[in-house]
Amino acid sequence: MRPSERANNQVRPITITRQFTAHAEGSVLVEFGNTKVICTASVEENVPRWLKGKGQGWVTAEYGMLPRATHSRNRREAASGKQGGRTMEIQRLIARSLRAAVDLKALGEQMITVDCDVIQADGGTRTASITGAMVALVDAINYMLANGMLKASPLKQMVAAVSVGIYNGEAVCDLDYAEDSAAETDMNVVMTEAGKMIEIQGTAEGEAFSHEELLSMLALAKDGIADIISVQKRALEN
Amino acid sequence: MRPSERANNQVRPITITRQFTAHAEGSVLVEFGNTKVICTASVEENVPRWLKGKGQGWVTAEYGMLPRATHSRNRREAASGKQGGRTMEIQRLIARSLRAAVDLKALGEQMITVDCDVIQADGGTRTASITGAMVALVDAINYMLANGMLKASPLKQMVAAVSVGIYNGEAVCDLDYAEDSAAETDMNVVMTEAGKMIEIQGTAEGEAFSHEELLSMLALAKDGIADIISVQKRALEN
Amino acid sequence: MRPSERANNQVRPITITRQFTAHAEGSVLVEFGNTKVICTASVEENVPRWLKGKGQGWVTAEYGMLPRATHSRNRREAASGKQGGRTMEIQRLIARSLRAAVDLKALGEQMITVDCDVIQADGGTRTASITGAMVALVDAINYMLANGMLKASPLKQMVAAVSVGIYNGEAVCDLDYAEDSAAETDMNVVMTEAGKMIEIQGTAEGEAFSHEELLSMLALAKDGIADIISVQKRALEN
Amino acid sequence: MRPSERANNQVRPITITRQFTAHAEGSVLVEFGNTKVICTASVEENVPRWLKGKGQGWVTAEYGMLPRATHSRNRREAASGKQGGRTMEIQRLIARSLRAAVDLKALGEQMITVDCDVIQADGGTRTASITGAMVALVDAINYMLANGMLKASPLKQMVAAVSVGIYNGEAVCDLDYAEDSAAETDMNVVMTEAGKMIEIQGTAEGEAFSHEELLSMLALAKDGIADIISVQKRALEN
Amino acid sequence: MRPSERANNQVRPITITRQFTAHAEGSVLVEFGNTKVICTASVEENVPRWLKGKGQGWVTAEYGMLPRATHSRNRREAASGKQGGRTMEIQRLIARSLRAAVDLKALGEQMITVDCDVIQADGGTRTASITGAMVALVDAINYMLANGMLKASPLKQMVAAVSVGIYNGEAVCDLDYAEDSAAETDMNVVMTEAGKMIEIQGTAEGEAFSHEELLSMLALAKDGIADIISVQKRALEN
Amino acid sequence: MRPSERANNQVRPITITRQFTAHAEGSVLVEFGNTKVICTASVEENVPRWLKGKGQGWVTAEYGMLPRATHSRNRREAASGKQGGRTMEIQRLIARSLRAAVDLKALGEQMITVDCDVIQADGGTRTASITGAMVALVDAINYMLANGMLKASPLKQMVAAVSVGIYNGEAVCDLDYAEDSAAETDMNVVMTEAGKMIEIQGTAEGEAFSHEELLSMLALAKDGIADIISVQKRALEN
DSSP, X not given: OOTTOOXXXXXOOEEEEESOSSXXXXXXXXXXXXXXXXXXXXXXXXXXXXXXXXXXXXXXXXXXXXXXXXXXXXXXXXXXXXXXXHHHHHHHHHHHHXXXXXXXXXXXXXXXXXXXXXXXXXXXXXXXXXXXXXXXHHHHHHHHHHTTSOSSOOBOOOEEEEEEEEETTEEEESOOHXXXXXXXXXXXXXXXXXXXXXXXXXXXXXXXXXXXXXHHHHHHHHHHHHHHHXXXXXXXXX | OOTTOOOTTOOOOEEEEESOSSSSSEEEEEEETTEEEEEEXXXXXXXXXXXXXXXXXXXXXXXXXXXXXXXXXXXXXXXXXXXXXXXXXXXXXXXXXXXXXXXXXXXXXXXXXXXXXXXXXXXXXXXXXXXXXXXXXXXXXXXXXXXXXXSSOOBOOOEEEEXXXXXXXXXXXXXXXXXXXXXXXXXXXXXXXXXXXXXXXXXXXXXXXXXXXXXXXXXXHHHHHHHHHXXXXXXXXX | OOTTOXXXXXXXXXXXXXXXXXXXXXXXXXXXXXXXXXXXXXEESOOOGGGTTXXXXXXXXXXXXXXXXXSSOOOOHHXXXXXXXXXXXXXXXXXXXXXTTBOHHHXXXXXXXXXXXXXXXXXXXXXXXXXXXXXXXXXXXXXXXXXXXXSSOOXXXXXXXXXEEEETTEEEESOOHXXXXXXXXXXXXXXXXXXXXXXXXXXXXXXXXXXXXXXXXXHHHHHHHHHHHHHHHHHHHO | OOTTOOOTTOOOOEEEEXXXXXXXXXXXXXXXXXXXXXXXXXXXXXXXXXXXXXXOOEEEEEEEEOTTSSSSOOOXXXXXXXXXXXXXXXXXXXXXXXXTTBOHHHHOSOEEEEEEEEEEOSSOHHHHHHHHHHHHHHHHHHHHHHTTSOXXXXXXXXXXXXXXXXXXXXXXXXXXXXXXXXXXXEEEEEEETTSOEEEEEEEESSSOBOHHHHHHHHHHHHHHHHHHHHHHHHHHHO | OOTTOOOTTOOOOEEEEEXXXXXXXEEEEEEXXXXXXXXXXXXXXXXXXXXXXXXXXXXXXXXXXXXXXXXXXXXXXXXHTSOOHHHHHHHHHHHHHXXXXXXXXXXXXXXXXXXXXXXXXXXXXXXXXXXXXXXXXXXXXXXXXXXXXXXXXXXXXXXXEEEEEEETTEEEESOOHHHHTTOSEEEEEEEETTSOEEEEEEEESSSOBXXXXXXXXXXXXXXXXXXXXXXXXXXHHO | OOTTOXXXXXXOOEEEEESOSSSSSEEEEEEETTEXXXXXXXXXSOOOGGGTTSSOOEEEEEEEEOXXXXXXXOOOXXXXXXOOHHHHHHHHHHHHHHHTTBOHHHHOXXXXXXXXXXXXXXXXXXXXXXXXXXXXXXXXXXXXXXXXXXXXXXXXXXXXXXXXXXXXXXXXXSOOHHHHTXXXXXXXXXXXXXXXXXXXXXXXXXXXXXXXXXXXXXXXXXXXXXXXXXXXXXXXXX
């Protein structure tokens, strides 16, 4: 039995609130149960220096956690003078996932930066971030279309993410903190709406995992992501 | 006429939501109109090294802004590797203000850190932060009393803050961004519930200001802060 | 009775030595009693990147203390890899004060940087810095006029600063370290030669201060600054 | 046809040279074709502060590249003042992989740090690093056993890694730089000698990948790692 | 002919002012012509962590330049976030030179830190720093003797320094900036009062130098340092 | 008797392996006995910003040590966030030495960066680095000639380096770690093939050294460097 009493294949209640803050071209509050992340997409008519003149755009992401998003307070990264390895790893993952959703050539020499800031953490902050960032990205693209910064949409496909893992010997979907901190294996999966994979990152925290366990986790991930993409699409329809 | 059509002595609608996030001992969302700040108070049974063995506690604060809390995106301080001068200045001001509310000896060798993170900025983020942080601090103290970490409350008095300024030649209270960016003078005032001053920081952005203008601004600040302290107290009663 | 046996409204002996070092366009040693600060103004035919092409100049300031300017040695900021919050706060205050003295449009696309380095500290280093920096700034402007870098002076007014406070229950002017470390309230005031205010920054170190105390301090500040501006003007006449 | 003319399931010639440098308790040069990494394991009778008194040891890893290990020179991370995101990501992966090989309780309060420094890069530096680091780790454990720092071996199992990917539409094993820079998908797999998984990290560089492609890559990885573990074991027998 | 019209073996007028600032245990203004350095020695009843319990003391040094000590303004090292290579090199040289003057065992577990801050630079700042720092060090030792922190003096010998070089094909002593920036070779020599060498650091700026040129420079250095040590001793007698 | 049983004037076996790694325009493994350094020279059609438009090129150098090149592990400089003073001092020495070998005007607006990375340290890493870097530099220049980046060679002369010192009261050449850590005096000498001096850096670690001791050390250095330059030339002939 999972601590949350969910079925093994059941994701937490997922809520996506658009236009959560006022200034960003896309601004989303995404909630996976008690995990809450603010995702804002910022548009710039500019690209990083190393891309100038190459006729393509760029999508990037940054990730942070408020110091007390977690059970005990973490040191503020701005105060300690650098982003930790975990932060770097996560923001690189978010950015790669979002770039898979966009045709960078069609974006032209423009850049979209998505900031994912966790205000409350209960496991799965990186998969919630990708899921919410995707919606903020769509809103930013719609802003660009509405304001003449783009003639046609560079959006290729929707992308979403979920974590799966082996908890108490069984494959489960969308782990919360209670499960995550006790899981033998933890895997993050990013998929397209067509069910193809963008990223998988699986780690044996305790015991190594077998091929069969991997397959069970992937099956859960596929269904979970399909559910999550429905939530994204409903949110975008409103 | 003020851009917001408020009377000169009128503060914006102020909302204080307690228990805004789950983990912190005190967690508040404070809104001064469109300025929104999450204030969390974290308790530690410990003091900074330089205070060890001195028989007193410590209250400190840190301040940050989400990169897209503002009209255009600011570089993330964690990524640039340091907190800017403005951030440092503000978090020192918040910390001094909160320490004026607490008897540090009565706190014992324990520490409360209040994090103020601006999720949406529309002027007055530092005065909103102080105001919200005060409520989070009270909640943290109540947590300590309830959990036997304190026998008696070290709280001396409520503290709140407001900005005042000279806008279009007239003294106005609680400037929003439209006023703040055009004001000739901008002053932040921190006061106790008894109407005494903890901090005043006034800056002539354009023309130097006269003694009379200072007096007009102080009068507005006093009334505004009295209003704000009522809001704090109502929030704490719920 | 004050530790220095000065009357409550009496500033310390103030000395301003121009051309204190050889290379800077303006170079001043300012002494407020035992507080000694070297202020050098450096001229550059250039502005920061964010000002380029805007048809105006810039005045900025940096502040530092020699590690053993104080009673016990402070860690060298260059060695610790960053400027502390107090340093940042002070140099921002100095810079804003100096900009109030200059018409930045009339300066053209040129920049003046004033460095204030405390070689001996005995309270009031920031107000001594502003006072000395003002004189170094005038010398730099005169250098620019003499060398054809300016056709007309962009100087709008003289600016000077003094600290006031509540010590032993009484308002006093120009606190030395013995008073400063024991004062209930400490306030820095920056004024123009016309007696108008540029900056006031008051902090209750112990007890909150009343409106009446504020008025007493302001009255002392006004007279003190008038005295200090006379010293500046005499120094510039030599 | 692969640029190297290897069969799709063929790893590059792999060489492991032990005792490559003189001072470290384990020191290995690992070569996967033209990718060359020095892996040294350093033993310390000590654990990080957060582990003190918990009755267990620690295994960690750091990764670096000589500035000209690559086609064009990269900026030296020591000179730029921080490790980049890619470096952080890789050294975290190596460390987790090595910890899966060791019973940390059986290690006692002792620490082994493995440094992986790439002297020549031709694709697959992270998988070569894990493979070589594993052998250096065994040598360090043997040193500890021989010197009475350990009574029994804490080694649980051998661990090795390989990269697989989709190149020209086909799954291939152990990509070199020519393939890596053109691959549609790149996946790093870390496995135990029993064929169970420690880590999988797959990224769609271009097109998203299907479930079938994932299965093909995993099959290649399993066989490749079995080959590599044979090389490790032969090296350790000498 | 030298730009300063000095004879080749003639040092600049050298002035050593003791008790230059109020707080340090030793405080010296040293002037070699127009090069002016404040040297303060700070005493601590403590040693760096790596020396604790080893029954010996430590002497160290730090070096800095005010941003406008030079012809054009240099960026403040505290603001740029690190000490440059030149600064590091110089402060290590000063520290090694001073340690040669002191019996560290006889100092006991106490530390003396000498800060050398250049307020005006005209060539030879490192040799002026060593020369002035030596006098500040003696004053600090005398303070420790007078205050019971030492029973017997740990001073072994006086140490001083001078620069020599090849300018216009001739060996010259104590180069000022005009010579230094045009010299073919520049050498810094640190010697004891007995005429033995502590440090020599010679650099061919343009042409390589011959053995004969080295001998000529060393002869000048020996005489120059003897003169300088007389100045140190006279200063200490006052 | 020296620990290595070498004669006082005998350098260690010196080996220079060219084309040690694949990508750099010059790549050398230099071995002075057990001291091993990888030196790579990288060519860039570009100069640092401060040299642009001045019609000359630049040669620079960076130095590092693998963390476990030494007896006990040193903290990785990239991880600690800065290069230490010793590293800075050494890389500046290497760079100045190499610039003495090249006519920078003849190089045109192009830059050569030589990286010296110590993989195993046994004393004399800086002199081995200079010696190996010189050969890598020649290979890089030959690459530029062969590829039309240079019409004529800007090479002025060969440069090499050796350490000498006073060990057990006698002058010895090319100290290994056993000698270096016990030597009274340690001196690094850089010379041209014509026997003239580029750099001498001598430090009394224990006792100050006499003029006679200096002369003995210089005589050994001259002969040692002549031997080393022969090794360089033989290596370049192959």
